[in-house]
Amino acid sequence: MDFERWKLFLLVSEMGSLSKAAVILNRPQPVISRHINALEAQCGCSLFYRTGRGVALTEVGEAILPRVRAMVEEAAQIMLDIKGQAGVPVGRVSVGLLPSLRIAAEFAAEAARLFPGVELHLTEATGGQLAEQVATGRVDLAFVLREPGTVGPSEEAxxxxxxxxxxxxxxxxxxxxxxxxxxxxxxxxxxxxxxxxxxxxxxxxxxxxxxxxxxxxxxxxxxxxxxxxxxxxxxxxxxxxxxxxxxxxxxxxxxxxxxxxxxxLLVLVRSNQRPATLAIRKIARLLSDLVRRLPDTDGEDAPPAYLPVAA
CATH class of the missing domain: 3.40.190.10 (Periplasmic binding protein-like II)
Incomplete structure (x- = not known):
């Protein structure tokens, strides 16, 4: 199956217009029309009604839309997984930051430089809220506060x-x-x-x-x-x-x-609701290294705001 044409099917159905899809893709409209016509010929039926104001899905198009979307998303995820196993960190990683930990700009810039294939999603909340979000899988990685002696075996102080x-x-x-x-x-x-x-x-x-x-x-x-x-x-x-x-x-x-x-203790926690992809592991290591440097980079504070964790 031609996944590029099915991706085009999704875009046209969302835009409701061949010309709008052509503008988004920066391609001539006749090229878009030919691909849609070829897809319909392959299917043996019409997927769109052509109207004076654009296009609309036929009954068949409406019926297959959810399955096509799921198929295209799964194909994209397979490619991300293949790249991840090949040693290239790709995909989406969500990170929860504490308001008092002012590293967002430096972290985002460093992540973009080192891992251009990773899409970051940053959120900010209290430690309690972040602990709940990481436990339920709404974020992949989060900073939380723990009392000494209460750090879990899979958590990093x-x-x-x-x-x-x-x-x-x-x-x-x-x-x-x-x-x-x-x-x-x-x-x-x-x-x-x-x-x-x-x-x-x-x-x-x-x-x-x-x-x-x-x-x-x-x-x-x-x-x-x-x-x-x-x-x-x-x-x-x-x-x-x-x-x-x-x-x-x-x-x-x-x-x-x-x-x-x-x-x-400032602790980095990873959600167990999602496999530890290469992207998540790389971003976790970047966060850890960045935060562990704070006692040195902000060493002029007297008394210190950060102290290293004993080895």
């Missing part, structure tokens, strides 16, 4: 993220180098509602040390949390990574939490 108490510019408490965990008692905290890995970690240590916590506002997005803190509505416990830019700009201040020092 990339960085340690120190936690801090962040407050508005000029705040005396958050302007210190460190703040003992017990000083969080009764502070109006602006954090996400449970189940949130960071919130659950803070509450866990509060119970262990008998430190009463008070949550003034529950804001699920990092952007809202920082806006509320900057407006003087309270403090937040978050990673140094999450407020790195605002602290550098003087919009917020942040003190590392001590006694105990708290941290989360």
């Amino acid at each position: 990339l960085l340690r993220l120190p936690l801090c108490l962040a407050g508005p510019a000029g705040d005396g408490l958050a302007s210190r180098d460190t703040v003992p965990f017990r000083d969080l008692a009764e502070l109006p905290l602006v954090m996400a509602k449970p189940p949130n890995p960071l919130r659950m970690l803070v509450e866990h240590h509060a119970r262990r040390q008998d430190v009463p916590l008070r949550f003034a506002t529950q804001a699920d997005t990092l952007m809202m949390q920082k806006a509320l803190v900057g407006a003087g509505m309270g403090w937040t416990v978050t990673s140094r990574m999450a407020v790195r830019q605002e602290v550098g700009n003087g919009e917020l201040v942040a003190a590392n939490i001590a006694d105990p020092a708290l941290e989360l």
Whole structure:
């Protein structure tokens, strides 16, 4: 079967016009007409009605349209699989990024340079949302936050993220180098509602040390949390990574939490709902290498926003 002609059949049926299909393909309309006529001759029936305003599928054309679409898509996937097994990464890879991990532009540029046959789809969400999306297969790869000791065997811990108490510019408490965990008692905290890995970690240590916590506002997005803190509505416990830019700009201040020092792990997770294609594996390695370099590329931060994971 001539798959190129069947692909043309799909395009013409979508456009409803031979001339529009010719414009999209940058080919003369008579050439498009000849291919459609040849396809109809091969089938022994008409697939399109010709009208003064274009073309419309006949009953036969309507009946076979879903099967033709499935056949063409399967043929395209077979070619991608063949190329993948031949060592050429091709196909679509979806990646979930955290709002605080500002690597999208550098990552997309590097992926386009190294793997031109890979089509990237980037999405941004909270760690909890990304964990759900990667578990259900809506994204192939995602960054999530894990407590130390909870990383799964198929997950890759990339960085340690120190936690801090962040407050508005000029705040005396958050302007210190460190703040003992017990000083969080009764502070109006602006954090996400449970189940949130960071919130659950803070509450866990509060119970262990008998430190009463008070949550003034529950804001699920990092952007809202920082806006509320900057407006003087309270403090937040978050990673140094999450407020790195605002602290550098003087919009917020942040003190590392001590006694105990708290941290989360930045983890790369791959969905098990789809085979690990060569494209997915290559993109995962690129993401891993890029993120592991952050302690060196952003080494001017004091104190550091990123720490390497012990070997």
